[in-house]
Amino acid sequence: MVVCLSNNYYVCTGCALLCDDIEVELEGSSLVKVHSACRKGVARMKGCETPLECAVNGKSTDTDTAIKEAARILSNAENPLIFGHGNSSSQAQRKAIAIARKTGAYLDDTSSFCQGPIIEAILQGKLRTCTLDEVKDRADVIVFWGADPSSSHPRHMSRYSYFPRGKERQRGWEEDRTAICIDVRKSDTAEICGNNGTYIIPPGEDAEFMDALVSGLSNKVPKTSFDFDKKRILELTNILKKAKFGVIFAGLGLVYSLKDLEPLFALMDKLNSVSSFHLIPMVGQYNMRGSNHNIFEETGYVNRVKFGTEVLHGPEYSVVEALKEKAVDAALIIGSDPLSSLPLSVARYLTEIPLITIDPCQTLTSSKSDVTIPCALAGVESGGTAIRMDGVEVEMKKIIETDRLSDEEILTRILEAL
Amino acid sequence: MGFGQFLAAPEIKLKLITYRDVFQDSAKESSRFGEEYEKLSAVIRLDPKDISKLAIKEGDTVFVKNGSGKVIVKAMKSGYEEPHPGIAYMVNGPWSNALVPDDTGGTGVPKFKDIEATVQSAKGGKVTGILDIF
Numbered sequence: 001m002v003v004c005l006s007n008n009y010y011v012c013t014g015c016a017l018l019c020d021d022i023e024v025e026l027e028g029s030s031l032v033k034v035h036s037a038c039r040k041g042v043a044r045m046k047g048c049e050t051p052l053e054c055a056v057n058g059k060s061t062d063t064d065t066a067i068k069e070a071a072r073i074l075s076n077a078e079n080p081l082i083f084g085h086g087n088s089s090s091q092a093q094r095k096a097i098a099i100a101r102k103t104g105a106y107l108d109d110t111s112s113f114c115q116g117p118i119i120e121a122i123l124q125g126k127l128r129t130c131t132l133d134e135v136k137d138r139a140d141v142i143v144f145w146g147a148d149p150s151s152s153h154p155r156h157m158s159r160y161s162y163f164p165r166g167k168e169r170q171r172g173w174e175e176d177r178t179a180i181c182i183d184v185r186k187s188d189t190a191e192i193c194g195n196n197g198t199y200i201i202p203p204g205e206d207a208e209f210m211d212a213l214v215s216g217l218s219n220k221v222p223k224t225s226f227d228f229d230k231k232r233i234l235e236l237t238n239i240l241k242k243a244k245f246g247v248i249f250a251g252l253g254l255v256y257s258l259k260d261l262e263p264l265f266a267l268m269d270k271l272n273s274v275s276s277f278h279l280i281p282m283v284g285q286y287n288m289r290g291s292n293h294n295i296f297e298e299t300g301y302v303n304r305v306k307f308g309t310e311v312l313h314g315p316e317y318s319v320v321e322a323l324k325e326k327a328v329d330a331a332l333i334i335g336s337d338p339l340s341s342l343p344l345s346v347a348r349y350l351t352e353i354p355l356i357t358i359d360p361c362q363t364l365t366s367s368k369s370d371v372t373i374p375c376a377l378a379g380v381e382s383g384g385t386a387i388r389m390d391g392v393e394v395e396m397k398k399i400i401e402t403d404r405l406s407d408e409e410i411l412t413r414i415l416e417a418l
Numbered sequence: 419m420g421f422g423q424f425l426a427a428p429e430i431k432l433k434l435i436t437y438r439d440v441f442q443d444s445a446k447e448s449s450r451f452g453e454e455y456e457k458l459s460a461v462i463r464l465d466p467k468d469i470s471k472l473a474i475k476e477g478d479t480v481f482v483k484n485g486s487g488k489v490i491v492k493a494m495k496s497g498y499e500e501p502h503p504g505i506a507y508m509v510n511g512p513w514s515n516a517l518v519p520d521d522t523g524g525t526g527v528p529k530f531k532d533i534e535a536t537v538q539s540a541k542g543g544k545v546t547g548i549l550d551i552f
């Protein structure tokens with residue numbers, strides 16, 4: 001029997017846009033259709049073809065045994081690493097922080113090598129931000145910088161940033177909004193922004209382009225070492241100056257090309273002295289921003305911490321440096337696949353230490369783990385809250401029942417067993 | 419397969435930039451051990467001029483290597499209007515991550531979007547499987 005749950009909206013955890021208008025069809029206790037989500041969201045919500053098995057040293061076992069073994073590994077380790085968190089509910093993240101505190105662990109998340117610095121600056125009040133709903137209702141100049149939402153957050157432009165008719169944007173994108181794309185390649189998003197709205201700059205020159213924009217905004221000649229057409233820069237600065245409600249969506253392209261955020265701060269200051277601009281980070285994993293908020297609340301830092309008699313913080317406590325320097329002697333990975341997402345040259349060390357993975361699905365990391373504990377798929381098989389890319393908290397509801405524990409429950413039990 | 423047999427093919431140095439792709443991302447959600455994920459991930463996108471320089475056809479496999487690792491992936495044209503010889507694109511995933519250096523200058527942030535590598539025809543060699551990347 002097919003039951004259509006119309007008017008019952010759910011949240012997609014495919015990315016940090018956390019679309020909350022998802023309808024589903026159930027057959028018995030399985031989810032057969034997902035409506036309104038993008039391709040990636042449908043794939044996420046339907047679940048993977050290769051679910052993770054509960055195992056210790058490659059042998060299937062029950063959850064209790066695996067949890068006990070995980071707790072044993074963590075208690076025996078002198079410097080365990082607890083990593084992941086971006087694909088966990090905020091409630092699970094707080095448990096992970098508690099485990100890190102109790103075991104004197106290194107605690108880090110994916111933001112450590114992507115949006116961390118930007119989210120930290122926002123939480124410290126150094127960058128002016130706004131919500132996606134405000135973007136929908138008010139934004140007239142939208143800049144995608146090193147960001148390609150068409151590929152990374154497929155419903156970004158249609159739900160919020162470009163196409164919708166918001167309260168103060170009733171005449172539609174053709175007349176009411178200007179979309180600009182600054183990138184090193186002509187991405188799918190650049191195609192939408194068109195030739196006039198697209199600025200292709202050489203790799204690694206984002207800081208210089210920001211400086212050139214600041215010059216243009218200050219009525220000076222915008223020079224670049226790569227000889228970017230000055231007329232085009234001035235065209236762009238004119239658009240930026242006239243913005244009533246501007247927003248920059250900062251993608252990984254922007255983050256990776258800046259050595260520090262100073263050029264971005266200078267550009268935002270200048271923009272806000274001539275018009276009105278906000279910045280939202282294009283966060284990838286659905287609750288990576290939540291992880292930053294939760295760690296910040298607990299420690300005053302957004303990531304890269306080491307618990308002990310005091311909380312230490314710095315690049316040396318980042319997942320990358322900790323693995324590179326072989327400073328950790330066991331690892332608990334939650335909802336993340338560092339063997340896929342980190343440079344192999346760095347991640348390979350994980351295969352040399354006792355490794356625990358909690359995930360709904362098999363991953364490269366789980367394939368090398370000593371202990372694997374399957375968890376419920378958040379937003380489908382378990383609920384909780386998460387923080388959207390713009391800082392807004394979203395509540396996820398459970399859609400179907402499962403035998404698998406949520407990551408929050410697994411972490412709670414590991415904590416108790418320590 | 420020995421490395422020596424590739425020595426005769428022309429080798430070019432490139433800068434690699436990684437990017438995201440929704441189709442590849444969706445394939446990962448379904449199964450990261452699936453064919454579709456490999457098909458969409460183990461690809462390098464080149465300027466047509468670089469394809470000629472390598473004396474290969476679009477769709478041939480190439481060896482991409484540097485001091486951090488080596489993988490065999492499929493070579494495709496990028497399809498971008500603007501020429502970009504010397505710059506190649508790879509979608510973010512285990513194949514591109516095999517080539518990201520561990521040199522971070524102590525910052526904790528690897529250079530995911532700025533990788534130097536050399537590319538050379540793999541002369542029909544098979545694409546590296548996800549479990550063989552190690």
Ligand code: SF4
Nearest residue numbers: 012014015019038041
């Ligand atoms: S854009 Fe993101 S949150 Fe929205 S449906 Fe797609 S994957 Fe899910």
